[in-house]
Amino acid sequence: MDLTPIIEKLNTGVFINGQWRDAEGGRTLEVRNPATGAVITTIADGSENDALEAIAAAGAAQADWAATAPRERAEILRRAFELLHERADDIAAIMTAEMGKPFAESKGEVAYGAEFFRWFSEEAVRVHGDFTQSTDGKNRLMISREPVGPCILITPWNFPLAMGTRKIGPALAAGCTVVLKPAQLTPLTSFMLVDVLREAGLPDGVVNVVTSSSARRVVTPWMESGIARKISFTGSTEVGVNLMKQAAETVMKTSMELGGNAPFLVMDDADVDDAVEGAVLAKMRNNGEACTAANRLYVQRGVAEEFSRKLAERIGSMKVGDGLAEGTQVGPLVDQDQLDKVAELVDQAVEAGATVLTGGKKIEGDGYFFAPTVLTDVPENATLRVEEIFGPVAPIVVFDTDDEAIELANGTEYGLASYLYCKDIDRALALAERIESGMVGLNTGLVSNPAAPFGGVKQSGLGREGGSTGIDEYLELKYVALPRANAR
Template structure:
């Protein structure tokens, strides 16, 4: 199946609603652009409030049939979806690169990662348990059941257009919920492709709808005002998350929020520097740095700072930058022009305040929204770069001497999503890891995401966890039934 064919079965990037490809009710469309060229690659239907309301109607109508489908059958469909995504990995990866810009190798890795959520939650679907026990006072028994929360609505970001969708869709379907997804306006095509594949593997019509739009507030507002929508999950910026949380609170909607990050990457004096550099490249450069768990602040002990900076700088300067689909590309363009302007603003602010460019890669000639891989040193504590999620290939290096002082600096952030520690001592690494204000810690490892592990943060990095055994719990309600049993003492 080619890229266009897998993206949509209809002719023009329509909405996927009630198992069909449809134009938006008011006929509006918007253009999706290729970050490598700035050219529009497809016009996509832009859902509005009427489409959003219909999607809730469709999901509510399909709910009883899906949540009463046997767990085994739900599991089989998810297993089939895992296989389908792997079978079409090349086409999906090309599609991700076209609309997101990331290097093809990163896009291919994302497809396999995204598919794993279907396999993991296919296995979890059949393990949703109930419990039965005696009341201590006697006379009756407790029956505790787990049931699907109901209609769910999701908003996902552009940086992982496949994985951020499947990380929410897979556990919701496994639990027996119906799903409405609003993908990021920059990257709707991958989400439409996922919807098309779900239909191919036998997901009943109406169980999953996908509504691309460039008017997110109007679409989401419908969901918060409809009592049938019982779960809302959002991945994106902390600023947007705060707004959505206020709306959810007004209507008492169950929410999961995966918000921003500002991850510290700590290199201890006993670290294997070559290993730390490899881990730093993984933690910083996967997806061009446009990743919520990307390493944003590098705290390197003074004893090893020169060696780490030299080796890391050489690795960053040699990164091959260019169009994501070009052979050998390691760093593609940023998502759009505004993203590049934001990164330059943060770098210029740091340099104005005294930071120095220790290493920098090239920037390709021609069209596209590129930013070079950059390493900064002597970054002052008042640089905005240290307080803001950079979302790009920029690595500020700061040195430290005292561990306690370093941890105070590392934890001095409103976010607490991910963090990284490199040390030759497991005792030291675990000690530091325990003291970091973060929901996830990589010890001597720069890649930490795993569908079988709980993903999420503390402080203003969000609420709840996705993935792991915890991931399906977010889509289940607990029901307690008191069973009269008078002869039990």
């Protein structure tokens, strides 16, 4: 696929107050294709002053945007939804080129990401309040929900479109302006998203974007500006904790979607073939680079051999290659650091006693490819049982009892997503109730849905994105007391 015509039309500067322009000093940084290592293009390397101008623009636009009719905000989001579908092929091609996932998955992400704009276009006109009276009858109580104010949005590299729409959608629907810091590795998809919003009629200053080789150089001025009233971050728990500390200085509202370590439980009454397909989806989607990816596969002893064999056959047969090549099912990892980390985790597990059923090594040649891998006999001291793998590696551990399965599943400080395959619905629901995570996929390997609240417990974060509660993260309650003149 020739990307030249698409790349030539890309805006690659900072986007401030409705205008694309170069970064201060003309500084740039490179964006590379992880399948080849080749430079796709160069983008603006934003400065602290660029960041300050962006947050100032968001602050200046806040009052007018909050006063914009909910229906008008909704129509802008709806037009953006339609434009994303019209440009799905071009956006997906750029996403695959900068991130590595197969083209079909990138198109799926465009459709999924666009749905957040449609969903929140419908939520924009349904921000309700309340009107009642005090218990002593002397006051009328009027309760409204109002936009929190300018928001800082920080998105990761692994879902560059969907993480943008999942944050921008509710913010705009609620009447909040935003400053966005996309991931350095995958900014081009975000640039295309901004152009879609601009064409959809978004006023100047409502969305501002600054990319940078230093996240701190951009985010710290935003946090310390006194203008921002909320931060929404998706990324590592370590960074999230530091951002929460900064947010505490100004008592800023926070939403944090942080690390994951998802267990995938297969009970002895499960449909093994369905469980294998669910595991492939939960593990291999996005090349395994997803916070919801199945990180630890726990299989009950009675079906362990069959499940392991079938999963190894299925994963071992997947076609690895450039995501833009026809038939590719697994693309490269995002960069050399990620490739080295996955290889180190697998090597350490094998040295500790794990058995490789398929894969287990880097693929030689250009790009950052790791062979789809299934490991069994994974010992307790294997690091990949406690750390996110973020790669196409499925480690299998055998258990015997339901209680043991729950103990293994909950034996982590994370609690984002979990998966459970079990035919007995009473048993399944009882197990699901005991699993400590914000989301549970019951007989399915896919939990993400724009109509559902996405988020975790424990060190996997705070707040929820998507669903009917997603807009609440961008609203504050206001209570007005109205004395009743004729109250007794």
